[in-house]
Amino acid sequence: MTQTPTRPQRQAGKATGAWADGDRTPLNANEEFKQADDGLNVRARIEEVYSREGFASIPGEDLRGRMRWWGLYTQRKPGIDGGKTATLDPSELDAEYFMLRVRSDGGALTGEQLRTIAGISTEFARDTADVTDRQNIQLHWIRIEDVPTIWERLEAVGLTTAEACGDTPRVILGSPVAGIAADEVIDGTPAVREILERYIGDPEFSNLPRKFKTAISGSPSLDVAHEVNDISFVGVVHPEHGPGFDLWVGGGLSTNPMFAQRLGVWVPLDEIPDVWKGVVSIFRDHGYRRLRNRARLKFLMADWGPEKFREVLEEEYLHRTLVDGPAPQAPSEHRRDHVGVHAQNDGLYWVGVAPVAGRVSGATLATVADIAERWGSGRVRLTAHQKLLVLDVPRAKTRYVKAALAKIGLPAEPSEWRRGVMACTGIEFCKLALVETKARAGTVIAEMERRLPDFDLPFSIHINGCPNSCARTQVADVGLKGMVQTDDDGNLVEIFQIHLGGGLGTEPQLARKTRALKVRAEDLPDYVERIAGRFLEQRDGSESFAHWAHRAEEDDLR
Known part of the structure; x- marks a missing residue:
């Protein structure tokens, strides 16, 4: 009561x-709409009406409201640029597909559960899958007609999408170890x-x-x-x-x-x-x-x-x-993502790997499940930093696990650039986004690995497609908040407002915003190279980037 x-x-x-x-x-x-009908009640309508009659049968309050209570968000219609995000009616932004968020509280998944998600991804979601910084897995291109079958498969292995979104208690973060x-x-x-x-x-x-x-x-x-x-x-x-x-x-x-x-x-x-x-x-x-x-x-x-x-x-x-x-x-250290090979308390080891900004695929997840079951117990964990761990590996087998994961693009010894990047969903699928994020993260990381391959200090870059900070922009070394503006020729261009020196853990502080410090998307590699170089030049002893960024002269941050 x-x-x-x-x-x-x-x-x-x-x-x-x-x-x-x-x-x-x-x-x-x-x-x-919440008072008129509890969001949890929409499940029956999805199963009995909408999945049978199709997308057009869903009224707005369910489509853009209550369906979130079961992990379903309408997906952004392809081809709509960021300049229209805040101007179009929501119905004009909707594609007839959904993002589906699967809860994995504490980031805990068995091999069977991971394989089930992978199968749903390849069969119903065009092989999409993203590991989020909330320890969820998000799938895209979901049709309403397939949702009951997807729920049936998830629930058969102990998974759910209940209250993965909406005005509810969301997924519970837990230590992945x-x-x-x-x-x-x-x-x-x-x-x-x-x-x-x-x-x-x-x-x-x-x-x-x-x-x-x-x-x-x-x-x-x-x-x-x-x-x-x-x-x-x-x-x-x-x-x-x-x-x-x-x-x-x-x-x-x-x-x-x-x-x-x-x-x-x-x-x-x-x-x-x-x-x-x-x-x-x-x-x-x-x-x-x-x-x-x-x-x-x-x-x-x-x-x-x-x-x-x-x-x-x-x-x-x-x-x-x-x-x-x-x-x-x-x-005692900045590392909180559990990447690498680490001893467990039972004589076994876990192997932590770094997808680029959490972007994986159903096929990748299926292979991870195979690796976890072949050389470990099958247990896998997701982290609050868009990373993935394979648990319970005998020490002698860790090299095989590392090699097998690296072969599918999941290194256990990533560059600092790759290890430190996070990104939200971005304009590819999100109706709130203004700019692209996942692909942009991949481009920036590839360029930085080419330009500064020996950089070996913790360095986080968080890329967000809008002001909502799903990728925790304000607590990164370099936080990038996506925006759009019109250039001198009348073209809409993607830019990022720069936040510098944020952090959690050893140095909890919000990032510093510098007056009018904005960078065009295509210029991000140049900017990151420049700011990292100045940090190395001016660093005092073992000083962190965050500490330096808060004391640096404003001109040095540009």
Whole structure:
């Protein structure tokens, strides 16, 4: 049953649309269609009506709204340039195909599951597949007629697309080396599974103000970007109670980037699901529903602060006091992607590889499944950095795994350029995008490997097709935000606004924006070569790029 706490919130004297205010009158179109019918209910219509009658039978509120509750986004119609993204009616942008997002909470997949996704990709999705920085796999070119069959195949191996999108609790990030890392503080996998079983697909949490992102990791490498999730549980050792989790709330990037804040509490593993329920319930009840651009939890946290948030959580939702706890230690290195060959805690090894910006294919995934089953246990993990790991490999077999993966374009010893690149979906498929991203990432990386092949320092380049920061633009060494503008000859050109020196983990800070620093897409290799060269020239000792970028003279950043 929905709780109704007694703390009304107001934004500058206006109603926020928060349910806790006592008035549930929907204040925008999204709230209207959610109130009219729960997004979870659209599945029956997909199976019984739309898959039989075709794309034209789908009404707009389901097509561009509720179908997201089952991992389906309409795909961008080919040939529409970025200048029309914000001007065309949504119906003019829609292709009669869908992007389908498959949940893999904690990034965990068995060989059978990976092979099933690969088969769906080759049979129904034109061999497309992207590993996202949310540990999902996204497929494209999906026809509505094929969706019931796809669901049947996924669910037969324990996978789902439920609440992979929409105003719901999205996929739960988890350490991809949970349970096997030799230096792990604590394995958060049981909590990930319990939240999935208890709450995902539950109508109690299927109408949130907006998306809700969760991360749970006991890795000391801080490998799930806990600073930019709505809620994160980070492994920490309490001096009296032992291993548990530090609670962070209210992170998010997009057009108003904010880091999560610590509540200063220590949460034991078995209490994570209840604490998670309390936090998501606060968001459901107190979250701002009037304006979509203020409907994320970070805005409520910014107004309340961590002290008040903890007070409400304890007094009105948990009805008990949480244990004070220490902050996690800063990681000792920049590496958080688990790429390379690493010893597990059981005498076996994992092999981590780097697709270019997460771009793979169904055929590639099928081969990865073969490799994982031939030389390992079949277990595969996806990371929050668009990387892929094959687990449980005997030491003597790691060289065979590395060679087999490299043969299909997945190196375990990638260049720093390849290792550090991330990119969102971009204009190829996304209706919000302004520019191309995946192919652009490949071009930039190939050029940098040719021009600066010996560059051997951590260096992240994150490429985003619009301001929404799905590729975490503001926390990269070089963040590239796609834009379009008209040149002197009246031609529309793709450009990127440059963000420099962002980072998480060892140096959590938002990137620096320099006045009017924009680069044409075709000039990106020249710019990256120039900025990397200046960093090497001016670097002080073991200084990181992020540190240098924040102290450098503005002219040196151009």
